[in-house]
Amino acid sequence: MVFAPPARHLLRAKDLADARYAEPLDVDDMAAAAGLLRAHFSREFRRAFGETPHVYLLTRRLERA
Numbered sequence: 001m002v003f004a005p006p007a008r009h010l011l012r013a014k015d016l017a018d019a020r021y022a023e024p025l026d027v028d029d030m031a032a033a034a035g036l037l038r039a040h041f042s043r044e045f046r047r048a049f050g051e052t053p054h055v056y057l058l059t060r061r062l063e064r065a
Helices: 008-019 027-034 038-049 053-063
Strands: none
Touching: 008 027, 008 038, 008 053, 027 038, 027 053, 038 053
């Protein structure tokens, strides 16, 4: 299996979570930033980063608390 870097639209959503973690942000907002439907976005995000978008967002919030 060859490593492929995450697609730009997934990075855009991840950057949104990093920048706006303290604001009322949810997976739907991240999916909209990536231009994908929520279910497809969640699958692709998990495949690319190894965790669901929800868990990623919660982890960012806990790290910065």
